[in-house]
Amino acid sequence: DRKKMESIEILVQKLRRVNSSHDEARIDYIASLCENSNPDHRYISEIMLASGLLLTPSVRDFDFHPSGHPINPELFHVLEQTKGGTAAPRGHRKLVxxxxxxxxxxxxxxxxxxxxxxxxVLRDVCSEIEKLLRGGGGIPKRDDEGGERRRWQWKSAVSDDVMGTSVRWIDPESGISGPVLDIERMIFKDLVNEIVIGESAAKI
Structure with a gap:
């Protein structure tokens, strides 16, 4: 409806201003949220900032979107309007x-x-995704025929959880077993594999 479209347009304008590099003296707000210059970390910061999650005082009070996801899936398309001629491909951003x-x-x-x-939460999500990408040898990755193919490798991340080295957003006194998260990762792996297979099929 009209109100929704107006809200989206305002959000796009704000994100464009935040990402603007025309004024070198201006403080890069997104960069100030990241602990390094990794472009994936910057993109995750944009996602969480636009969704309102980044500014939430208590994550436990954050309401999920009716789709069942913490962040409205349609936000991806809104963010794409701010990208223009950025180097990172759209498919990579979609995966992230x-x-x-x-x-x-x-x-x-x-x-x-x-x-x-x-x-x-931003810091931990960035860390998790960095481990997943690092395990895959980088994205994108070229195959033997010279085509561009994106691959996610999950073994190292799952291994980290089994060893208990992965970050948990929990109170120190509460104990949540690693195997529970291992099961979640297996489900997550299947979901992302479907996305990758779907993208590959669309290019054929």
């Missing part, structure tokens, strides 16, 4: 967006401690 949403869905709000803030 969906991955972040699935990670959040698997942990919120039950696994978030009362003191968990949006900034804490």
């Amino acid at each position: 967006f969906d991955a972040a949403n699935e990670i959040l869905a698997g942990r919120m709000p039950a696994k978030c401690g009362r003191g968990a803030t949006g900034q804490m």
Whole structure:
């Protein structure tokens, strides 16, 4: 409806201003939210900022979207309007967006401690996705025929969870077993594989 479209347009304008590099003296707000210059971290920051999750004082109070995801899936298309001629391909951003949403869905709000803030969640989601991408040898990756193919490798991340090294957004006194998260990751792996297979089929 008209109100929704007006809200989306306002959001797009704000994100464009935040991402603007015309004024070098202006403080890059998105960059200030990230702990490094990794473009995927920056994109995740944009996602969480636009959704309102990043500024939430308590993550446990954040309401899920009616779709069942923490973040409205349609937000991806809104963010794409701000990208223009950016170097990262749309398909890569789509994978990162969906991955972040699935990670959040698997942990919120039950696994978030009362003191968990949006900034804490941002840091941990960035860390999780970086491990997943690093395990795959980088994205995109070229196959033997020279075509561009994106691959996610999950073994290292699952192994980290089994060893208990993965970050948890929980209170120190509460104990949540690693195997529960392992099962969630297996489901997550299947979902992302479907996305990758679908993209590959569309290119054939």
